[in-house]
Amino acid sequence: MTSTLCYALDPVRWAADKFSFFCDPWQAQVLRSNKNLILNASRQSGKSTVCGLTALHRGIYFPNSLILVASPSIRQSSELFKKISNGIHQLGIRSDLLEDNRTSCTMANGSRIISLPGDEKYIRGFSGVNLLLLDEASRIPDELFYGVSPMLSVSKGRMVMLSTPFGKRGVFHQQWTEGGDAWERIEIPASLCPRISQAFLEEERKTIGEWWFAQEYLCTFTETTDQVFSYADVNAALSDDIAPLFPVHSRADSEILSTTLQPLFRIGGKS
Numbered sequence: 001m002t003s004t005l006c007y008a009l010d011p012v013r014w015a016a017d018k019f020s021f022f023c024d025p026w027q028a029q030v031l032r033s034n035k036n037l038i039l040n041a042s043r044q045s046g047k048s049t050v051c052g053l054t055a056l057h058r059g060i061y062f063p064n065s066l067i068l069v070a071s072p073s074i075r076q077s078s079e080l081f082k083k084i085s086n087g088i089h090q091l092g093i094r095s096d097l098l099e100d101n102r103t104s105c106t107m108a109n110g111s112r113i114i115s116l117p118g119d120e121k122y123i124r125g126f127s128g129v130n131l132l133l134l135d136e137a138s139r140i141p142d143e144l145f146y147g148v149s150p151m152l153s154v155s156k157g158r159m160v161m162l163s164t165p166f167g168k169r170g171v172f173h174q175q176w177t178e179g180g181d182a183w184e185r186i187e188i189p190a191s192l193c194p195r196i197s198q199a200f201l202e203e204e205r206k207t208i209g210e211w212w213f214a215q216e217y218l219c220t221f222t223e224t225t226d227q228v229f230s231y232a233d234v235n236a237a238l239s240d241d242i243a244p245l246f247p248v249h250s251r252a253d254s255e256i257l258s259t260t261l262q263p264l265f266r267i268g269g270k271s
């Protein structure tokens with residue numbers, strides 16, 4: 001029987017033996033890394049799944065770990081948290097949980113996994129963080145990044161930012177291009193994902209057009225060359241706190257929504 005020590009040292013083997021999860025080569029690199037990571041990855045490549053496994057492995061084999069999962073919204077953080085809690089159930093260690101609800105759990109070994117909203121106001125107060133996952137990191141507000149970063153300072157914890165690009169803006173783009181040696185960077189275009197077929201990609205390129213295709217599947221930080229205002233300026237002018245004067249159901253909105261959701265339904269169903 002493989003020992004606990006072996007699984008602690010080799011998360012790739014642990015994932016294979018415990019979950020029949022066979023990593024793509026880049027996913028093995030993620031699981032084995034002990035550095036700060038930026039994953040610039042295609043839609044549906046498997047980034048959330050492997051980061052969920054990373055969190056679970058850390059929680060199980062390093063007692064008293066504090067692991068935070070944040071994203072632009074609590075719904076998205078909860079999606080990743082759900083992957084983690086499904087793993088806990090699959091391993092049959094649910095009864096070892098002292099506390100278990102939709103957004104946080106505490107394991108019997110003292111490790112805690114907590115999912116958080118993307119609003120910097122609500123996430124202050126954690127210290128001694130060992131692992132911080134920022135899912136959909138290209139869409140998080142910059143303040144969130146600057147708010148959570150100090151939580152890792154004393155504990156010397158790791159940050160993992162995972163995302164598909166969303167324009168040349170924000171901390172995800174900035175750290176990817178200018179973040180220096182602080183990060184290990186892994187780029188995962190759709191061609192590196194064996195579950196996304198060439199035929200699908202060709203069809204998708206025709207359907208959504210070059211601009212979206214480059215962003216969603218080729219890891220390209222796209223920006224239109226003829227736009228008057230930069231993404232950063234437009235984004236800075238937006239606020240979720242102000243109710244729209246009129247219901248927004250424009251064609252442009254529905255096009256953006258359907259382009260964003262399309263890959264979920266076309267590559268083997270929902271993740």
Ligand SMILES: Nc1ncnc2c1ncn2[C@@H]1O[C@H](COP(=O)(O)OP(=O)(O)OP(=O)(O)O)[C@@H](O)[C@H]1O
Pocket residue numbers: 021022023024027041042043044045046047048049050164195264270271
């Ligand atoms: N190594 C693997 N072997 C088999 N299936 C995998 C593997 N990695 C990921 N998957 C599956 O691929 C699908 C997409 O995974 P996941 O949700 O992690 O992708 P994602 O990159 O986070 O997607 P999105 O861009 O929508 O956020 C899921 O059904 C997941 O179970």
Ligand SMILES: [Mg+2]
Pocket residue numbers: 047048049
């Ligand atoms: Mg995801």
